[in-house]
Amino acid sequence: MIDWLAFVVVAGASLISSALIVTLYSLGLRLMTSAGRSPVVGPAEFTGAITVLTPKRAAKEAKRTRKALAANPLTDDQKKLALVGAYACFALCVGAVLFGVYLIVPALHGG
């Protein structure tokens, strides 16, 4: 009576989808940074911390980030490639989310 398979499905589905989405987005961020366009306006050293920045401080941090990114070992072509890769990753990430929602809503696929 207890459908153990359903739990396996839930575990598998959430693991695969979360891992995929998180990896794609992280990869996008990394490529973005490699391309010299850090998507962040934020502190370069404590990137993770929860801080609600004041606009003044954010501007200061942005300047610092730009400075840190100025020294880039990649060539221009490599940078361009990295940027394209980053956008591709973000696009795939959004696609994965939309596909997940599509699978869940029965109205969208006539089931």
Next chain:
Amino acid sequence: MPELTLIVVLVIALALIFDFTNGFHDTANAMATPIATGAMKPKVAVMVAAVLNLIGAFLSTEVARTISGGMIKEGEDGILITPELIFAGLIGAIVWNLITWLRGLPSSSSHALFGGLIGATVIGVGFQAVDYDVVMAKVILPAIIAPIIVGVVAFIATRLAYAVTRREVGRPDGRGGFRYAQVFSSSLVALAHGTNDAQKTMGVITLTLIASGYQTVGTGPEFWVIASCALAIAIGTYTGGWRIIQTMGRGLTDVKPAQGFAAETSTAATILASSHLGFALSTTQVASGSVIGSGLGRRGSTVRWGMAGHIALGWVLTLPAAGIMGAFAAGLALLGPVGIVLDVIIGSIVVAGIYWWSRSSRVTHHHLLHDIDDAGHVVRITKTPRKPARRDRKKVAL
């Protein structure tokens, strides 16, 4: 039968109030982190959460069917549960919810609802009226397994997020970019919340309509039921948001953007997958599980077992405790109209008393941001050393 109609209207109203409080209670689950990290402006975040809860409620009806069609058995001449008993179950659930809220106990409004309904059914009809297989398969087991699943998933996702965006010394790692991702991941959590929690109320209302003969056994929720539940939870979410805004900046768990994104993605994925299969989860428990899991995925984390035990105890207590409240209310309701009136009076007194007590400055932000925040404290994280590790320094030298 005007009397029957009155009680049905009463149950529907009570169910919608329960739905409202559910949304009110759970806005923090989805939206506290993006507001805290500055990813979203509070007003926008609350509005988005409300709208997505509304949309989410329309997406699926599996969970509602679990409640209206599976949990309570049908007798030989149709369904045995009466609207009066559902009414009693709801009173039990609401009262238990308020008590745990006041005492700062972690609990789950979903389990309170199931507990209340089961308790009321057992008293009103008997032990044989509850389908224990369904309760076990779709309520109790998911309650135990889902937080574990989501914890493991969040742990792996956090590890992945940090591994992929490894820090190169002297260069920004782009991890702050997870703030933007959190806008979407927390929106997904709000959507998932709508798909699971709004449906619990739909299930209860549908069960009432079936029990009173307005709807045939085995059918899903009517459109107006879906719409009104969606609206109630959305309004609740919107109202609850203002409370978060007021308490912002007063000691929220330290959740970093990368971690928050991983946790929210795992939460949303697990809840959506479960809603799809008709598991009636507690969204709060899933969110707590993922916060703990993702906390463990960070470097330098240790578990505070005492805190974890406190949370687990609250979870275990909810179902039976709400069951006892529901059973008590059902005992009164069986006395007939007088009992129902008594139920309403006692319920109102408890609600008013709790409201009054909460006004007398005993409520801290601990009560307001509640369970997820507790879960965050289960994991202790030592500050990451600011100095780069030896191997990283070497890399720079090269």
